[in-house]
Amino acid sequence: MTTTTAHSEGHPAADPGTASPCGYSLPLSPSGKASMLTPPPWHFSGEILMVDYRVDPDAARRFLPPGLGPGADPGAAAAVFATWQWCSEDGGELADPAVCRFSEFLILLSCAFEGRPMARCPFAWVDEPVPMMRGWVQGMPKQFGAIHHTRPVAVGRAGSRLAPGGRFDGALSVHGRRLVEASVTIEHSTERAPALHDVPLAHSLVFPQWVQSDAPPRTRLVASQVSGVEFSRIWSGPGQLSFLDGPVEDFGLLSPLEVSAGHVFAYGETLHGGRLLRES
């Protein structure tokens, strides 16, 4: 897995007076190190609160781009709250805790590409700018929101243990308006990963055109390539999920028709890049 950079850190330009500014992303700079983003791979370790639910299968289908079909379980969906630590290959970001943590909320829809089960993420929100921008590099539609979820506690009385009867809540607000509320009361644990959290994500690489052009914008369907997937034990039980009236257009199309199990677990992965599925 390699990444294209105008010139690498290991090979500084011979003549700094004439070299071009460079970097994996904007901002470009003489050394390339001012880049807002580091190149993949990126490691992630997260604490997850997830609620499985069902949407109108027709509504779900309208969010699937050409190439993706509804798969074996049309209408299966999930709402996922996560708090992540992340770092680049060298782990450097872990030394600055103001940089290496963020929270995320996303919706997953069950789908399939050429018969292979996958998940489509029609909406996602994070609370830090680097993960937002990195989402767009992948084709993942991350916006900015306020994401909160309670976490299991080991001692004291301000929260639930990771044990039967424990209750965990999540909430998403966007532009000062509450959009999603969720809750899980765990009953038992298992080693079986929740279905929609255990399939590849299929994203659409598309970015607004800025210069006038006769060519239509290119959209590429890509699958995220991950390694090192690890799940903790999965605690599950009845879930609750509500979508509130809010300012996000089309979001209500994916409102829960039925809510089933919720899950609390830890999850780790390393994200390497994207594999082209289809170009249109």
Place this chain on the structure above:
Amino acid sequence: MTTTTAHSEGHPAADPGTASPCGYSLPLSPSGKASMLTPPPWHFSGEILMVDYRVDPDAARRFLPPGLGPGADPGAAAAVFATWQWCSEDGGELADPAVCRFSEFLILLSCAFEGRPMARCPFAWVDEPVPMMRGWVQGMPKQFGAIHHTRPVAVGRAGSRLAPGGRFDGALSVHGRRLVEASVTIEHSTERAPALHDVPLAHSLVFPQWVQSDAPPRTRLVASQVSGVEFSRIWSGPGQLSFLDGPVEDFGLLSPLEVSAGHVFAYGETLHGGRLLRES
């Protein structure tokens, strides 16, 4: 343990047309329920990163109010990063994860009251308004800051396990300026609680006077009354701690002269109110 409220929720005023607005704190309102703060007890469950260090004993003494002496170990101090869940007696806040979590940084100085070991908190910062205001109710000098610390991870590569070699970092910024950076590399675990986290806190109840008065402002030295103290296993190892130049007056007086062990652990307590130690 009872708390004084103008009228309790259980006893609504007989005549709403003439009753006074009430509440445990501002804002006062007809039902008393608009109060920003709920009355104690308050439960806390937290994840802690703590670094023991030494300050100039003379500087520490200058932060101790009348009644508190330097105790058996003058100059012993600690820097503490914490992320808390909290709730009131009925646990209601846990259902709104946007409300029941906050992060905190504080300094502790070793001291004694009438020979009993205690800790004095000369500086504290939190990132939510309710805990800030609740700090002042207790005499704890909480201000607003940006507090971040890395957390142990159970899976994945973006962080350390709670195991020998694991490294955890903390950072405090105030008004957009980095003030404190800390790090702990854990080596072993113990059941012995860090000394300064296992003694009562002695705060000064003092609040600015607003109405002109001949009487000097009253300062009361109080000890926080807690119950249900619980520690997880304590992971410890070499610590690092730096104070950076910043805008907080007198903070540099408490800079580290020597840094010893750091600790990572979970902690729970219930806070009930204050016990008067001395009035001046």
Place this chain on the structure above:
Amino acid sequence: MTTTTAHSEGHPAADPGTASPCGYSLPLSPSGKASMLTPPPWHFSGEILMVDYRVDPDAARRFLPPGLGPGADPGAAAAVFATWQWCSEDGGELADPAVCRFSEFLILLSCAFEGRPMARCPFAWVDEPVPMMRGWVQGMPKQFGAIHHTRPVAVGRAGSRLAPGGRFDGALSVHGRRLVEASVTIEHSTERAPALHDVPLAHSLVFPQWVQSDAPPRTRLVASQVSGVEFSRIWSGPGQLSFLDGPVEDFGLLSPLEVSAGHVFAYGETLHGGRLLRES
């Protein structure tokens, strides 16, 4: 106008080894300069968006403490959005723009003390901690919120001029939930200050008790003492105001029954302290 401080900056303690930590407010420190708050007077210059409206007079009365009556116009109310610059007597804060600015939303109710027209502020929100804490010093029930309002523009097309037809909007969110939306379309200008912005504020000095005590908590009704009041020209026209369902108890009691004029203007004042009206 003087302010009580344990020892003033001009009179440092003779023996720093034995002096008590001091300050206008917490945190107390050797020099007294670590105090989160500076003593009054405080200067304020603000840009204001205000909507006059009417509440149920009975509901308004239930928010008035003993000593305040409904006055000549029971049910008159106002919703006020403001963005302030502030500084202490020496103006020092103006050199740090990260410190000297904040936004505020508040409700005003018409009332009277011994026949003199005054305003009561039952709810207020700000977006910075220093003004929040300073509110409580005055008896003003400031909490934390997200306050936004559009401002007149002098050039360009992204906003309205301060001229007939100009429209200005305000919004308040609390804990990620939209609570208030307001709008004013200005039609004409005047030199007559809006009634509720031109009378003294009557606050209740009350603070939660921390130490058990037989004595009931003391509540003092105080009037804010201001000087140097300045209004710009007042631009007025039809207003709109909506209260949305939100998490703030008793707030809905003050929902608009009728909305009249809105106003856009600049306002300055200096706040010196409080005058005792009544003790109970």
Place this chain on the structure above:
Amino acid sequence: MTTTTAHSEGHPAADPGTASPCGYSLPLSPSGKASMLTPPPWHFSGEILMVDYRVDPDAARRFLPPGLGPGADPGAAAAVFATWQWCSEDGGELADPAVCRFSEFLILLSCAFEGRPMARCPFAWVDEPVPMMRGWVQGMPKQFGAIHHTRPVAVGRAGSRLAPGGRFDGALSVHGRRLVEASVTIEHSTERAPALHDVPLAHSLVFPQWVQSDAPPRTRLVASQVSGVEFSRIWSGPGQLSFLDGPVEDFGLLSPLEVSAGHVFAYGETLHGGRLLRES
């Protein structure tokens, strides 16, 4: 000026069951209205604090991509603080003040394209996600920061009038660390726009590649196309500018060697899209 969208709002897909999700940007959705960004034109009205300064001309040259030369005044630079209102063509965003305002800090370097004076923006920070993402659409390297600047006041004592002797300050913090501080004391006013604020911006359209490819990434040099440029009267006087040690790589290369005049003014423009200058 038109903008390419998969299907426009005015032409909904005939068969919603088979149409592709669409939008000007991610997120794609059935109606296309969930798009985080609206298509240009975008209107901007801003309040500006700007300081002209000089950098090492060699350092500046190292930030210029192929096609841009140092121009007639190598080493001329400016630091710009701005608070903007913005809206799309229909002005809809102005009705939500939580959406239509943001602050920005940016550096401008004097340069030239084929002999025409232009400005290059090597670094920029904003405090809202929509302007950040819109920056990348244009090739403008916007990151996230905390930007504050004092504003002229019309009444009251908490700030300066727009008049000789008035002082205005700006500050930028990134990841909790202060990076830039600036100040202007105005002495006189003029109608002559500051040179670096009155030339087109030349940006580099470049976005990280996600899918492995043999083709090198394409970089396009583009000029922003604006109309409706309006300046208020320009107030100018001696400026101050400091770069503090911070976490932004290569930023220090553009530290001030010499600081000249500062300016306070209002500015409006409409941004339509980009014109291709050169492809490499």
